[in-house]
Amino acid sequence: MDKQEQHALVVECRASGMTAKAWCQAKDIEYSQYLNWARRVNREKQHALQQWANVTIEKEKCIQGEIRLSCGKWTICVESGFSPALLADVLRVVDGVC
Template sequence: MNAKEQRRQDWHTRIAAYRASGLTMKAWCSANHCSVEQLKYWLYKIKRVSSSATPDPKTSPVQFVPLATVNPPGSVSPAPSLTFHIGEASIELHSGFDPMLLREVIHALTSPC
């Protein structure tokens, strides 16, 4: 780990300690021998890096993930259905659904107006 990465890691640790302390910025900085400006800088910098690493669900492409369900032995399986959400919309599917209709609905929900 180079010096820059080490400094970033040190500040991640310090920021976690600051947040857990419940102290004001001024009190925490005084107790931890740093300036309020340094703390504000690193709070901003780390927030900016972490927010850029988090994809925006409105602009990210739709990704499908495999699902597996397991029923405990002796349990009664409910009628097969699947509910998923796209934004504020919910879609509930039951066995025998029309895949072409689902495709059209998803396209309508994810396409810009």
């Protein structure tokens, strides 16, 4: 069975509304084999979701103690004493938009 067939079976199982174990029993598929297929599908999906962007630090435009991150039309200024949690939230939002 090739990767495309395995992927199709994982998609079918997930759409069935059944537990993976019950679906495998109904289809006479080894549950451990299904888990291997599902892990590979998950890894491929994660790999496909990863995107890289060119980010530059604009040193000449920075005020002392400030960092500017630029990506396309976006510029994020981070000053000393920034909130790491806030920066993480901002980057998640920008990642969702870009």
